[in-house]
Amino acid sequence: MSKNLFAKKRTFTTSSLVKISILSVLSFLMMFIQTPLMFFPEFLKLDVADVPAVIGGFALGPLAGVVIQLVKNLLHFAFKTSTGGVGELANFMIGSTFVLVSSAIYHLNKTKKNAVIGCIVATFAMALVGGITNYYILIPFYSRFYPIEAIVAMSSAVNKYIVDLNTLIIYGIVPFNIIKGSVISIITIALYKRVRILIRK
Template sequence: LTGSKVCESGNALTEFVSPTDGIPIENNESKRRLYGVRILGRQVRMEKDGRFRAPFRPAYISGAFLIKSPEKEQKMENTQRFSAKKIALAAMFTALAFGLSFLDFPIFPATPFLKLDFSFAVLLLASYMLGPVFSELMIAAVYALHIPFGGTGGIGELANFIMANCFIFLPSLIYRFKKGLPTVLLSMFFGMLLQTAAALLTNRFIMFPLWAGDGAAEFFSSVIWYIIAFNLIKCAANGVITLLLYKRLKRVLKVFFD
């Protein structure tokens, strides 16, 4: 229908000039990205010259066409941020991470208090899928639930909460703004370094003074390399598991969210 108009993200309008010519783009309001238009139920693509090309010719055009604007998509995303499905999924991941945190084991005989578990993999995986807000909530929930089972009155849980934020929350925050495998790998690497640094600080100034009292500095000096090695191994192991599971589980969860 020559002369029919389609709304392009806001008030900018464009017209069909010919059924065989595709649709020229008139973006005189702002340079916003077009999100898609359908011709007879089939998706068309936008070429570099600024035209929508039909997947078949002649392109007989009929009916009404909607193009989602970035503003509407952002509002919808914000509205669905705490949907029932996401809350249920976050609760499931939190429970799984909490359970896995008790299946820990030491890897260095000289430091039996440094125990490896794989709860970080669950939390990191969930954080990439659900975003940094849920990441923070899940981390806080796991270590709050741990307080009655710990013997440090919440001090140890606070230290673990700080370290978990370095390796889990920070990568999920970066991934929120820039997705892709290179981002995942780079954010994990920096998260691993940051967690190792946080582990040194929290053990030196929080945990060891609680355990060793006046001998904290001497004890810390004797195990510093074990702490560094342990945290690097823990982050690497949990990171590898996350990478192995992410793509497969993402396909399953796509059905869940759709």
């Protein structure tokens, strides 16, 4: 039988749907726990809401992890949104990148080494997608309410290397996502073996 990482037969059983639902709600709740970081503008705050999706991707497959990301952002859009869904779309794209890359690599060979490699590659993939998403989607959207110059000035106040939109992406968005991906990776690797037992029961 061919091993298909995205096989619906393995992902969407009743048991898996229950687990996906629980992880989605947990991920949604974790979105409200945010921490500002030094040297980064105020609108960039660290959260670890992607961890349940990554764990779900490791345990149930990449597609399950993406579904968790989707449900998380749909819930956030329904209960608390001020961006007309643009923020949720960007969050889904960036978070799903991490989940897809990390869990796909892990499922090639389910070892701790592959989990670490998957998280490392996923961190840089998320940083790349985060930069592109902010450049073409998020920042243009916010510029409708705040001039790009104001956003750059806010960022420059905490990081002197940010002087325009391009440097905001290079010295703000990309490093922030690398830090976020690293934190998510550390927590996932630390928790996965313990949580995996509960998920697979």
